[in-house]
Amino acid sequence: MSSCTEEGIVIALRPHMTSVNVDPTAKTITAGGGALWKDVDEAAGKYGLATTGGAVNHTGIGGLTLGGGYGYLTGRHGLVVDNLLSATVVLADGRIVQTSKDSVPDLFWAIRGAGQSFGVVTEFVYQAHEQGEVFAGQAIFPFEKLDSILDFVHWFHNHGDGDQSLTWAFIAPPPHNVPVVFCILFYNGPEDKARAFFKPLLDIGPVMQNVGMMPYDNINGLMNEQQDYGARRLFGGSNFVLPVDKTTVHDVADEFFKVVNDEGINDGTLIMFETIPYRKVKETPNTAMAFGNRGEFYIAGLLWKWRDAARDAQVRQHNRNIQDLIKEKMGTKDIQAVGHYSNYASGGEKTEALFGQNTARLRELKAKYDPNNRFNKWHNLMSS
Numbered sequence: 001m002s003s004c005t006e007e008g009i010v011i012a013l014r015p016h017m018t019s020v021n022v023d024p025t026a027k028t029i030t031a032g033g034g035a036l037w038k039d040v041d042e043a044a045g046k047y048g049l050a051t052t053g054g055a056v057n058h059t060g061i062g063g064l065t066l067g068g069g070y071g072y073l074t075g076r077h078g079l080v081v082d083n084l085l086s087a088t089v090v091l092a093d094g095r096i097v098q099t100s101k102d103s104v105p106d107l108f109w110a111i112r113g114a115g116q117s118f119g120v121v122t123e124f125v126y127q128a129h130e131q132g133e134v135f136a137g138q139a140i141f142p143f144e145k146l147d148s149i150l151d152f153v154h155w156f157h158n159h160g161d162g163d164q165s166l167t168w169a170f171i172a173p174p175p176h177n178v179p180v181v182f183c184i185l186f187y188n189g190p191e192d193k194a195r196a197f198f199k200p201l202l203d204i205g206p207v208m209q210n211v212g213m214m215p216y217d218n219i220n221g222l223m224n225e226q227q228d229y230g231a232r233r234l235f236g237g238s239n240f241v242l243p244v245d246k247t248t249v250h251d252v253a254d255e256f257f258k259v260v261n262d263e264g265i266n267d268g269t270l271i272m273f274e275t276i277p278y279r280k281v282k283e284t285p286n287t288a289m290a291f292g293n294r295g296e297f298y299i300a301g302l303l304w305k306w307r308d309a310a311r312d313a314q315v316r317q318h319n320r321n322i323q324d325l326i327k328e329k330m331g332t333k334d335i336q337a338v339g340h341y342s343n344y345a346s347g348g349e350k351t352e353a354l355f356g357q358n359t360a361r362l363r364e365l366k367a368k369y370d371p372n373n374r375f376n377k378w379h380n381l382m383s384s
């Protein structure tokens with residue numbers, strides 16, 4: 001199935017290329033290029049298995065995998081691309097190529113981080129891991145508790161061993177539009193250990209919380225309702241380093257809440273500081289594949305949601321301003337690291353800003369596999 005887009009076509013892989021097959025002996029998951037994470041999580045869960053996947057399970061596996069892929073299991077198993085064993089790719093000239101570390105390895109290098117620019121992946125094969133129930137859920141705190149939450153975030157930074165993650169986010173939801181700190185807790189282990197680990201945070205006193213034990217695939221559905229389809233949306237990305245000065249975080253929050261209130265776009269707009277442990281991610285060098293966003297920093301995501309098309313330009317400008325503010329005040333100074341996750345890019349970023357030192361090799365491979373730059377709708381790798 002296909003349809004037109006400006007100077008191109010859209011090829012829909014759903015609903016036909018969505019099958020997921022799990023091999024419990026080899027511990028692999030083979031998924032069609034149009035599957036959603038829900039399809040993968042549920043199929044693997046039947047065998048007590050899982051792989052790193054997206055945190056909102058109505059997201060497609062295709063784009064998320066090919067851009068890198070962070071999830072709750074990243075601290076233990078790395079990125080989605082770190083768990084990708086092979087892929088079947090339809091290239092621009094119509095050839096169908098199976099690529100892995102041992103088969104057409106330069107293409108495999110390229111698709112792990114910039115795959116959207118190299119072809120259509122009709123099938124992904126992932127490494128699966130044994131996975132039991134997890135302790136997870138959401139907790140909402142009054143904004144006045146931010147300093148205490150930051151104390152916990154700093155403790156988490158020093159004591160997490162990869163089996164936990166903590167997302168803390170700013171949002172001022174309707175009907176009252178009052179700023180709150182929204183947290184998502186994750187612990188890959190038994191309840192007693194999880195409760196002890198998160199006790200200092202939960203003792204701060206959330207106004208709402210729903211944490212508890214659940215099957216792994218449930219946690220990736222917790223945000224579905226909030227991140228529903230429809231409306232106008234923009235993703236922005238940045239990074240932050242811990243420890244961070246509390247005053248700086250307040251400055252970022254003040255600026256964000258001012259913009260959101262002035263524009264009247266409270267319903268669903270948020271900044272997420274994703275404190276996903278990076279030790280496992282850093283085990284792979286930045287040049288091992290196209291994905292080059294590994295370093296001693298965490299990623300931040302800006303999710304903008306609005307309805308009035310007349311506000312498009314303003315929202316884009318606010319996104320740029322706040323991305324830059326976070327990067328400048330809280331971000332890494334490591335010049336080897338990209339510091340901007342390409343799947344959280346808003347469009348228009350320079351290729352070097354997303355791929356850093358891997359840009360030159362990516363362009364060489366682009367000339368080899370897609371010389372006419374047919375796949376240019378995600379990020380145009382050939383633009384300066």
Ligand SMILES: Cc1cc2nc3c(=O)[nH]c(=O)nc-3n(C[C@H](O)[C@H](O)[C@H](O)COP(=O)(O)OP(=O)(O)OC[C@H]3O[C@@H](n4cnc5c(N)ncnc54)[C@H](O)[C@@H]3O)c2cc1C
Nearest residue numbers: 033054055056059060062063064069070120121227343378
């Ligand atoms: C609600 C929400 C939650 C998110 N959560 C996470 C998260 O937890 N972790 C994370 O890392 N990122 C997350 N993201 C960002 C996400 O990685 C990107 O939005 C990604 O592009 C989504 O992939 P998709 O296939 O659903 O998107 P689409 O918009 O369908 O595709 C994005 C790009 O990928 C290309 N593409 C898609 N499938 C294929 C394929 N099979 N072969 C070749 N190219 C393909 C498309 O052509 C397009 O250029 C989230 C995004 C949203 C909207």
